[in-house]
Structure formats: C-alpha cells, structure tokens
Amino acid sequence: MTRREEGFVLVAMIWIIAILAVVTLGFAHRSLLDQRAAALALDHSKAQYLARGSVNYAVADMRNKAFMEGLLAQARAQLHGTRGGFRARSVAPPAANVRLTDKAPNLIETGGMYSADSGGEGNTASYSVVDAEGRISVNTAPEEVLDNIEGLGMRTVFAIMRRRGSELSPEERAPFLAIEELRQLEDIDEDAWEGDDDSPGLRDLFTIHGDGRINVNTASREVLAAIPDLDESTVDRIIGYRQGDDGKLGTGDDRQFRSLDTMSSDLEINPTDLAPLARYCTFESHFFTITGFATQRQGKVRAAAQAVVNIQPGSAVVLSWSEGEFGP
Template sequence: MVPRRRVLPGRSASRFRADRRGSILIITIWSICFLSTLAVILGLGVRQKLQLVQRLDERDRLRLIAAAGIRRAIIQIGQDKESTFFSFTDRCADDPSVFKDMEIGNGSVNIRYDFFDDASGQTKIRYGLIDEDRKINVNTADTAVMERLFEFLLDGDETRSQDLAAAITDWRDADSELSTPVGSAEDSFYRNLTHNPYEAKDAPLEALDELRLVKDMDAGSMERLKDYLTVFGDGKININTAPKAVFWALGMGTYLTDKVMLYRLGKDKALGTADDNVFKSAPNIVSDLSQFTSLSVSEVADLTRIVDQFLKVQSDNYMIRAVAHLNKRPNTAEVAAVISRSGDILYWHEF
C-alpha cells in the first residue's frame, strides 16, 4: 500500500497567495495599458480641440489686424480729401513706405494689389488703394460701352461680347423685355434653368460677384473682366488712372488712346513717377493734351464729346485689399473693402 503524500497547510496557502498576486499583477498591467491608451486618445482629442481653438483665435486676430489696416488706409485717404484730382503719383495709389508691412499688435498687414501696366505689359504689385473710378460701372454703362470693353478683353469675340452686354443690361433694367431679340436673357430664361432657377434682378447690382448669375458670364470671363468693372460710383471715369481697355470702351480709338497714355507717362515713359503728367481739371483735358501733342480736328471733337459724357480727373471710391500676418506664423487673412473718399465703408468682404 502506497503511503499518501501529506500536503502541508502552509505550503498550499503560499501557493494561493502567489497565484493571487500574479492575477492582481496581470490585472494591474492591463488596467495601466487601458488607462494609458484612454489617456492617449483623450489627449489627442484635447489637443485637436486646443488646436481648433487656437486656429479660431488666430483667425480672429488676423481679421482684426486686417481690419485695422483698412482703418489706417481710410485715415490716409482722409488726409488727402481736399485734393481736386487723383493720379498714380498720389501716395494712396502706391507707397510701400505707408502701406507695406504695417506693424499692428503682434502681426503686420499689407495694403496691396496686382496692377497691370499697359505701358510695359507686365503685372506688378503696388502698395496702396485701387481706384474704383478707373473702371466701367456695370450699373450705369450703356450696352455699347460694355460691348466694346468685352470685345477688347475677350479675344475680339464680337458676338459673345454683344450677347453678354445685352444680358447685363436686361439683368439690371426694371422691365421684363429683351433689349435685343437674340443672345440676351430675361426672367423666362432664368426661370427655366435646370438647376436652381431664379429670376433676373431687375435692379442695380450691389456686388460685382452678382455678374456670375448673368447668362454667359462664366468663371473664365469673370476673371478677365473683374479688374475693369465696378458697381460703385456715378459712372464717370478718372482719365488719370483709367486703363487702355476702358478708353477703348468709351470709344476713344487707338490713336487718341495712345496719346492720352503717353501724356500720363511723362518723359521717363514710366507710370507713377515724379515726372508724370496729370490732368488736373476736366474742362482743360482737351487743351492740356493739345499742348502735349498734335490733335486732328476729328480727335478734338471726339475727345470733347467723351470728356463731356464720361470723364473726370478725381476719384471718389477706392478698394482696399488688406492681407494680415501674425508674427512667426504661416497663416494669413484677407479683407477687401470699398470706401468713399469721405471714409464711408460701402462694401466689406472677408476671405
């Protein structure tokens, strides 16, 4: 008979305690792993929320800096409001010492715009205000003026230019009758659009972006035309700042346009320099140009008519484009505003 092995009570208790400690250790390790994972997940969530708050805070600060830049520009134009004419020699048109890298709080702002120089054929960055009165006002311009402008800027496409000009005229006029039987559009056209039909405004445009609602005004055409059109002002054009395309639209013709452009450039043939010639009085435009270069009888007659109907030497409305930066931060914010010479804000858009 085999004798039973006797298990000592102390040894069994010791083994039980060891197993128990092992289980507790495993549970503890798993708990630590779980809590660590949870902490990481929660930490990521908190970090993302903090980053979002920081970005929102940064965006607000950028907007405030841009807005402050616009206020400074308004003050600058106010200092010159007694002037009776405006040209590219004016500080508000281009002066980096005033409008470039203006320090505001913990950031800076640039008041700048892209300027196409007809004389050199190059686009340059200028630091200052954009003259809205150098542009064609789509609320007041007659159809023929818009036709000529569009033909000049849209690769000479006469039919398309006529259709687009007529469509804008019918968009803004108060009636529902077509201004031309072919190519234009009125309420019936817009009501029958497949996607999101609407009606013609039958009122003046309040913002230039409304032109995208007009028949045939696609994104490409808008990009080409936007720097030559405005919805602000009385429709008179500043002869000192108008581009070649606008002179052409007014019916000035190639030779007369070239003579006006050469007069403005001065001896150094560069726009915006100290030797520029400036038209200082609308009644004297014809005589000033006649003293600079010879004008034929027909040119005198044409210029006299165009001056009486379309031209002035002062500007009353300006666009300000403010681009704000925070120190040592990559993000920017842009605000565009249109102001009157008296400082009234006519338009405000945050990008």
C-alpha cells in the same frame, strides 16, 4: 493566492496600466490640439483686427485729406469773394492724387499702401487702394461702351440694359449690387470671367459704382480700349504718358492728366482725337475700394477686410464692409 491567480492579477494590472496610459495620451493629445486650435484662433483674431485696422487707417487718412480739401475749397471761395477774377476750380478727391500701387514694407512700421500681390510673408499689416471709377460701371456705363468690351456678347449687353431698365420707374429697376452677379448672365463663362496671363478677365473691368464715366488716370489699357472711337494709338499714348520716364505704372515718376484742355499738349496730339474722352471719361474719382491684409505666423495665418468708400465734400463715407479672403 496561487501563482496562477497572482499571474492573472499581474496581467490584469498590466492591461489596466496600458489602458490608462492610452487614455492619458489621448487626453494629452486632445489638450494639445485644443491648445493649438486656441492659439491659431487667437492669431487669426489678431490678423483680422490688424486687417480691419489697416482699412480704418486708410479711411481715416482719406477723411483727413477730404477735410483739408474742404478747408482749401472754403479758402478759395473766400478769396473769390474778396478778389474779383479768381475762380476756385473743383478739387480732386484726395485719393485720386495718390499713386495706387505705392508700396511700404509694413504698414505698422512706415505706413502707406501695399499691393495685394506682394506676398504676405512674415507678420504684416497693409492695405491697397483701387479706384473703382478706373473701371466700367455695369450700372451706369453707356450701352455703346458695353458693346465695345471684348468678351461681352450682344445678348449679355441686352440682359444688362434690360435689368437697368431705363424705361422702368426707379422702383422697378434692379441695379447690380455686386459684379459677381454678372456671372449669372448668358454667355459669360469661367474663362471670360477669370481671364488669363495675357488679358484680364471681365471681373477686372467692371464696377458697380460711379456715374458711368471712366477715370482716364487710373483705367487699365483694356478699359480704355472699350471707349468708343478712341483709337489704339491714342490709348498707347495715354498709358505711355502715365508710366513716366521709367515706362512702368505704379512707380514714383508716374504722371496724371489734370484736364482735357491740357491733355492734348501733354500727349502732343490733335484735340479732335480726344473727343471721345470728353464724353466718356473724367479726371477725378469719388469711389474707392480699400482692402486691408494682415498675416501672423510668418504668413501662415492670413486675414483680410474690404471697404468701399465714397469721397464726399469734407468727408469719406464707408458704403460697404466685408471680411474674408480677397485675391488679387
């Protein structure tokens, strides 16, 4: 073999080695990517199962409380039957007595409730509970309440009432199945729907659940402001009483109203000023939205699950379940 041929063979071998090296590096890189993707998928699955478990934890807690309330109601009924003059009052749904923004560092460690806007740093599992009846039901709220909502035009209210169709038969009516359906109606633009830092958007005022009455113990200032004939000073008194001594909602000293009879004394206000509440409000709730959150990889991988729960005598029924990203 001549030197020229030997040189050609050497160059060819170098090229072959280079090509094999590139192919090997390519396979190695692909394997590394596959490994990372598999690890990421595994972490996301872990987070998703933790989010589901958080919701199931809250549902189980509600069911236990509803069961205990049912036993208490039975005991009161028996007492009423054996001792004249005692009348068991209606028992508030279990979650109505829970401060909806109580926070625990980590559900896995201590249990409890955790707000959606609390960050999600680290590996956490947590849940939040929102009272659906602290909002305005787009399906059952009286028309005059809808008329009072700032940002909701006359044509939009008309479209809502037409869809609800009080003059139609139950088979012909088309109730809203999700509040997002409101975005398809006239005059509801993105700004009105999303809101801003100064005022909440329409999406934060509505629910599709409930009988149309608003829970005065959990309603926001903007929701209370939509109650016809309820003046602003009364709304301020209601919020101020609920805030407790520290002047903040969602803390340990928050207070609740038990009934309309005691509300006037609690607020030191004329009972006639509370007349609108007797028509449009309630002090108990039966529909709650539970959102479970979980993170892995110090918050880089996140998952959420959400359930709507109906509190019934002795139990809590899950009406719907969804999974995905749920923002505050």
